[in-house]
Structure formats: C-alpha cells, structure tokens
Amino acid sequence: MNAARSGFRSGFAALVGRPNVGKSTLLNALVGEKLSIVTPRPQTTRHRIVGILDLPQAQIAFVDTPGLHSEARRALNKAMNRTATTALADADLSALVVEPLKWTPEDELTLATLARSGRPALAAVNKIDRVRRRVRLLPYLAELARRHDFRAIVPVSALRGENLEELRQTIAAQLPESPPLYPRGELTDRSEGFRLAELIREKLTLELNQEVPYGIAVEVERVAEEGEQLAVDAAIWVDRQGHKPIVIGAHGARLKRVGRAARLAVNELLGRRVHLTLWVKVRENWADNAHALRQLGVE
C-alpha cells in the first residue's frame, strides 16, 4: 500500500509553552498513558519525551517539552530551554499550550520562539475546567487569534479529558502525508530506566514541595532479578550538602514515604513487584555544571 497516496498522515507535534500550563498532563491524556511526570511545581519536565498515538488514518508523535522560561542562568535551565527550542524547531507542527485568561511574559517568550521556528502552529487553551462561565473565554480566544496566525485554536481540559478528541483530530489533519514514523503500537521513545527514574523524581518533588529548589536528579544505578522480585537501586542526586538531610527527613521518614510512593508507581508501570532502594548522594552544584548534566542524562 502506498501510504502517501492513501492519505495517511504522520509527524511530530510538539507541545510547547511556559512552565506549568499542563503540557505533560496533556501529553499523557492525548496518548492515554502516563509517560511524562506531572507536579504542581513549574519546571518539572526536563527532557523531550515522545508519546505516540495510532489513529486509523494517522500516527501522531506528540512531543512533550520543558516549559520555556526566562531567568535561565543555571546550566540546567539553559539546557531545558535549549531542549524545548530544538524540539520545536524539529517538529512538523507545534501546539502552543496556554492557560485561559492568562498571558505572561513567558507566554510571549514561547510565542516568539515558536514564530521564529517558522513551523505551522496551533494553540491549545488548557485548563478550561477552571473557567466557570465559558463565554468568558471568547475575548481571550479572539486575542490569541490576533497574536499569531494559528491554524486552529482548541480549548481543552487535559485533567477532565474535555475536547481532547477534537485536538487529536485537528493536529492529525495538519500533519504531512507520510507513512507512520514509528512501528504501529509503539508508545514512546523513552526507556524503562528513564521512566523509573522520572517516577521517583515525581514522587520526590511532590513530597518535597518547595523545600529543595530544583536541584534534584534521579539516576537508576542497578536493575537486577532477585528471585521473584526485580531489584532497583536509584541515586537521588542533590546539589548541596545541606539538602541531603532535608530529602532524608527526620529518622529517614521522608525518604521512606518517597520510596513507598515510587515503588507503587513502579510496580504499576512494570506490572510486577519491585524492591526499590534509594540512596541520597551529593554532587555539589551539578545543576550548574554542563558535564554533570550530561552524566545525569539531562542533555
């Protein structure tokens, strides 16, 4: 079958936007699988993460990206912005994700980056469940349409699953005619080890709240069969000696809670029982150090 002539469409659709607008929640909801971690804290996502959706006449490779942000002084923040910008430039289409009734300097920064990329774009207005009276959206949508020549503007709620099919279809229709880029049924470009490390980082971030600012990385150091169980050892890297006791908590209570939550999530991901051991390690200023970032897989 000649896929191009059959009207089959396939390509990369990057979800871009400032931190915390719900890009990762949206990726997971669009694909129907938890691929990217989600927390209430901005700057959660650090990597480009592909989630693949097979439709009868299209395959969409959604690309989750780090939130584009200003004040990127640390090497980690620069790397995150670079990752997002590159993902945007490499995509066939981008979806600018924004929050209803809000337009911040970082939205402006993202739109400018998107416009510079010259790629076709649409806008997804996420979190519409927060707007009680939907007519209030109308002037916001009109303003968005004036800001850029979007192919479409689609209001959605990733959390409630509202209007997602409309967004999938709108994106699919904008992709180039092409045979599928990935084998049918493939879900992501990310390894199991990566997903394990990310789940641990998610639980840790949720547990720490605001106490340790951003300087946490997780590295899976060992995965081994041990009898019936899978043993997973992971290192939690902090970038200040003083953060170590904060992560461990009084009598190790916090680390234990993180371990329990992460183990449950990992059990679910792998569909089997896992014995998880977490170690807290210090690498001073890793988030400012390009070499350490590469070693920890951030770039």
Ligand SMILES: Nc1nc2c(ncn2[C@@H]2O[C@H](COP(=O)(O)OP(=O)(O)OP(=O)(O)O)[C@@H](O)[C@H]2O)c(=O)[nH]1
């Ligand atoms: N009410 C509501 N909250 C949402 C929705 N989508 C996401 N959220 C919440 O918004 C917060 C941020 O979500 P994320 O998906 O991590 O946002 P992100 O854009 O990926 O953030 P970064 O990775 O930091 O750039 C979380 O608390 C989500 O639960 C939505 O549709 N409605």
Ligand SMILES: [Mg+2]
């Ligand atoms: Mg994210």
